[in-house]
Amino acid sequence: MSIDSFVRQVARGNPEITGAMLVEANGAVIASEGLGEQLATAAVALVLPLREFLDRAAAELGCGALACSTVEGSAASFALADVDGARTAIVLGRPGCSPGALRADALWLADQLRMGAAA
Amino acid sequence: MTPVAWALVVAIAVITALSTYWITTARAGRVFERRMRRIDEREEQQRVQALQRSAADRRAIEAATLELEEVRGGRAADGARAADRERQLVAECARLDARAQLLSVVCRVEAGTTTPLYPDRPAPLELEAISSRVRGLAFVDTVSIADASGLPLDRASNRDADDLAALVPIVSRVAKELAPVLGEVGALAIHTVDARVAELRALPGWTGGAWLVAQSSSQRPPAGALDAAVAFARVVRDAWVSAPHEIRLSTGGRLGTSGPRTELLADELDQACRGLDVRTAALVLGDQILTGFQTQGMAVDVLEPTIRRFHQLQQVARVRLRADAIARIEVDLDGGRRLSLSSLGTGSRLALVTLTVGRPLDPLEVERVVGRLRRFMDSNGVPSGGTGPIPTTKSGAYA
Numbered sequence: 001m002s003i004d005s006f007v008r009q010v011a012r013g014n015p016e017i018t019g020a021m022l023v024e025a026n027g028a029v030i031a032s033e034g035l036g037e038q039l040a041t042a043a044v045a046l047v048l049p050l051r052e053f054l055d056r057a058a059a060e061l062g063c064g065a066l067a068c069s070t071v072e073g074s075a076a077s078f079a080l081a082d083v084d085g086a087r088t089a090i091v092l093g094r095p096g097c098s099p100g101a102l103r104a105d106a107l108w109l110a111d112q113l114r115m116g117a118a119a
Numbered sequence: 120m121t122p123v124a125w126a127l128v129v130a131i132a133v134i135t136a137l138s139t140y141w142i143t144t145a146r147a148g149r150v151f152e153r154r155m156r157r158i159d160e161r162e163e164q165q166r167v168q169a170l171q172r173s174a175a176d177r178r179a180i181e182a183a184t185l186e187l188e189e190v191r192g193g194r195a196a197d198g199a200r201a202a203d204r205e206r207q208l209v210a211e212c213a214r215l216d217a218r219a220q221l222l223s224v225v226c227r228v229e230a231g232t233t234t235p236l237y238p239d240r241p242a243p244l245e246l247e248a249i250s251s252r253v254r255g256l257a258f259v260d261t262v263s264i265a266d267a268s269g270l271p272l273d274r275a276s277n278r279d280a281d282d283l284a285a286l287v288p289i290v291s292r293v294a295k296e297l298a299p300v301l302g303e304v305g306a307l308a309i310h311t312v313d314a315r316v317a318e319l320r321a322l323p324g325w326t327g328g329a330w331l332v333a334q335s336s337s338q339r340p341p342a343g344a345l346d347a348a349v350a351f352a353r354v355v356r357d358a359w360v361s362a363p364h365e366i367r368l369s370t371g372g373r374l375g376t377s378g379p380r381t382e383l384l385a386d387e388l389d390q391a392c393r394g395l396d397v398r399t400a401a402l403v404l405g406d407q408i409l410t411g412f413q414t415q416g417m418a419v420d421v422l423e424p425t426i427r428r429f430h431q432l433q434q435v436a437r438v439r440l441r442a443d444a445i446a447r448i449e450v451d452l453d454g455g456r457r458l459s460l461s462s463l464g465t466g467s468r469l470a471l472v473t474l475t476v477g478r479p480l481d482p483l484e485v486e487r488v489v490g491r492l493r494r495f496m497d498s499n500g501v502p503s504g505g506t507g508p509i510p511t512t513k514s515g516a517y518a
Contacts (some may be wrong), residue, residue: 013434013437013438014438015431015434015435015438016435016438098267098268098269098285098287098288098289099268099269099270100265100266100268100269100270100271100281100284100285100287100288101269101285101288101435101439103269103270103281103285104269104281104282104284104285104439105285107278107281108278108281108282108441111278
């Protein structure tokens, strides 16, 4: 399966999430599903600095490499998961979406992409 | 005496005097010389001694200087160490002070209000003891314990367990919404079309809500093991079974709309369920009840919202369990009731809802009824042999 199909699979028909995307470390969007261009750009601008910060914080706190993080807001929530140290899987949740569902989707997407790359 | 004699005498006297003088002078010179030499020697000795003393003094001074420098250096190092130690002690004091303040706050809260800060916070160790009663059993592939936000609470987490845990929020919400009309949900099982079964049990005693989720790839996880795990959780949390819910039973009769096709469906449903101890059987299309019957079954105003919730649950569970479709949802309620919604075909909006009291339907019995109904109608609920579009009323309802 291609990267697009994995991202599509996690986003389509999922009542709890708005969309999903895969982003390179330099901010280039590799695949996106369910997100408009503006929303995708905003998500990248928000998530990449956060990921860098979380990477540093995780390392300094002795947590090792960052695997996943979830941010719950009053209006929206999102989860990010590391794919291979550089690429980041991002899943945006609908209002009221449970963090566990977001986390599971982000980790699932990252896993699938990792296994897909290995295959 | 002659002058010559006098002269001789004088000369002898002079010579004698001169020799005496000379001898005396020479002796005195030697004495002087010896004395001078002694003086010189003494002075020399004194000088040597002085030199020796001065050398000793210099060495002593040098040693003393070195010692002084060492002392000064030592004092400086000691001073630095002392300053470091002082800083450490100040930091330690600050830390202890903060801790003491925190402890005093905790103590105040505990002593003052008798309300612990985290009264029902589940501890991973407790949860591990619960989930370990189920993990590793036959027909149990994955076990997880999660809170109402879907985050796994126990430590043995993996990707499958994460997906299972993510089921908990929707199940928890549905159970909460159905509790006023159906009573406490004891167990909820979700069957996928690829024969996997996820069973969820609410663990008592935690206000945040904790659920035990077990997944099997062939059949429902052993009920006895799950019962034991929940009973153990009750003992751990000292939480006892709540009073049974007051069941609202209908007196009986037909469900759904009346019409020629629904009559056909009703007859088929009656025949399919003949011989089975079913209190309610209803055929639904989406959220709408097409037809059905009941004998001391569920009131319609309870059944309809329940079906809506089940469909919401179906939609989310399909995603969470990564399944093509959900085949059946079973909810075990108090009083030995089991309510189930079985989909008639993959992706079909048609479903069979049954309520049993006492002995639940065997999976094979359910499959037989579902298979018979599926053969009887198409995916839109039109009986085989029927033609044309589905008859609807003005409100768009199936007739």
